[in-house]
Amino acid sequence: MSESENKDLLEALNSVKEVNVGDVVKGEVLAFDENKQVIVGIEGTGVEGVVPARELGVKADELEDKVSVGDMLDLVVISKIGSDKEGGSFLLSQRRLQARKVWDDIEKKFENGETITAPVTQVVKGGLVVDAGVRGFIPASMISDRYVEDLNQYKGQELKLQIVEIEPSENRLILSHKEAAKEEREAQRKEAMDKLTVGETVEGKVARLTNFGAFIDLGGVDGLVHVSEISYDHVNKPSDVLKVGQDVKVKVLDVDEEHGRISLSIKQTLPQPWDEVGEKIAEGDVLDGTVKRLTSFGAFVEVMPGVEGLVHISQISHKHIATPNEVLEPGQEVKVKVLSVDPAAHRLALSIKALQEKPAAEKSAPKKNNNNAKKVEIPEEETGFTLGDIIGDELKDQK
Known part of the structure; x- marks a missing residue:
């Protein structure tokens, strides 16, 4: 071998990169093995690696439909399998590389005080699980600024979330929807109040009952029907005549936008009792x-x-x-x-x-x-x- 050939070989050997766990590499798809894994050649290293179907984020029986020989994949080195450099092989993952990018993005948003959006995928004891590219958790106490009895109503919803705590090394992402829920309700309240006109009759649903009246959900905002405005007949307790969830018609008596208060009446949507007196008495x-x-x-x-x-x-x-x-x-x-x-x-x-x-005899006073x-x-x-x-x-x- 000539001196120039030796020099070229030496340069080629020196140009081969060493592969370490945690490295981000490119891999060319070479083949599929009997274990439903992708065999890739790691670019610039002269060694091969394997990518299990789960690390590509696909089902094993769909592997060859999602990936083709010759494809170039961005991968991260998870571990080394084999001992010698020439015959050595590495376990690689595309899914974890994508997750790492997601964690980096979320960390930046956390540092900048930004929010994220994510769909609720699961209702579990104590809160909600969301898919933010990585698994995130919303504790029940951080879902809303009001008590929520049934968390299942959130399943499938896309929520605006604040990042409360993040620890990528532990796959820990704690989120909160409380502030966003408050903002959304305030926006709905303002929109609903802007549409209301004093004197009009609207439909609503009984949201909750108290000793002094009933709060009616008008679709984004609650109004109060005082106990004296429930019926022309005397009402001791609102719960005697109304039930939570009941549909009712109400007349708008007053809209106080400054204090966010709406006064309503049920009885004023009913026939006035005195209108029938002339016919009945x-x-x-x-x-x-x-x-x-x-x-x-x-x-x-x-x-x-x-x-x-x-x-x-x-x-x-x-x-x-x-x-x-x-x-x-x-x-x-x-x-x-x-x-x-x-x-x-x-x-x-x-x-x-x-x-x-x-009496038979009355004494005059x-x-x-x-x-x-x-x-x-x-x-x-x-x-x-x-x-x-x-x-x-x-x-x-x-x-």
Whole structure:
């Protein structure tokens, strides 16, 4: 062998790269072995390596459909198998190289405070598993800023995620959807509120119930129906008449964008009880009723859902009583006679004593002069009755 040939051989041998675990190399597909592995020639080394189907991210029976002889693959060296350099072989992986690139990308985003998006692939005890190119985990406490009862609703969803913790060497990636969920809900809330108009009737779903009312989901934003706006009939607890998940129609009473509050009414979407009074109640009718409230001047008796009439103290009993609660109590069932009815003014005058037998002998009460006139309680709310209606016979007694 000439000197020049020796020199060329020496240079060729020196140009052969040494292969180490962790190196990123290029491999040319040479063949497929009986173990469903790809045999590759590692570029610039003169040695071969094997790539199992799982390290290509494909099923063994699909290997030859996904890879062809002559293809050049980017690979990472996992380990060395064999002892001599010429006959030595290396275990290589394409999947782990791709994962390494994903980890590098995620680490950069973590350092820059950026978010990532990933689909939820699995619901497990304590949280959600996502595919971010590598396996990521969202603890249940980081899924939303509100309690989530059923995590299965997230399966298959693409979520915007913050990177909480990352450790590639341990394949550890902890993510959070809490802040993104809050932002999404705020955007939905603003969009939904912008569409609402005071006075309109919309459809919603009962989201949750409290002692003071019901929160209705209007599609991105919740509004409150106060317990007093649920029904024209008296409601002790919202749960007595409503159920979570129930579809309801509500009227928009107020939209406070500054504080994010929406006031709603269910009862104002229903027929007004007083609209039917003129057809159903007439002077002289005898009705069954329930004592709702007692005042110093009489008792308010409900005769239809949402319709109350006044039994003046002078119409409660033939006997003299100082206060209505001497003979009546809230919740008591009574029969009443209709003395007068004025649906337009929401006024219904009733009598209990008109249905009672009048005592055989009644002593007339002594007349009182104006100096000893009784104090009369004026109701704070609108009852539909005038001061004269409330004072009743007491004005006659003073003549």
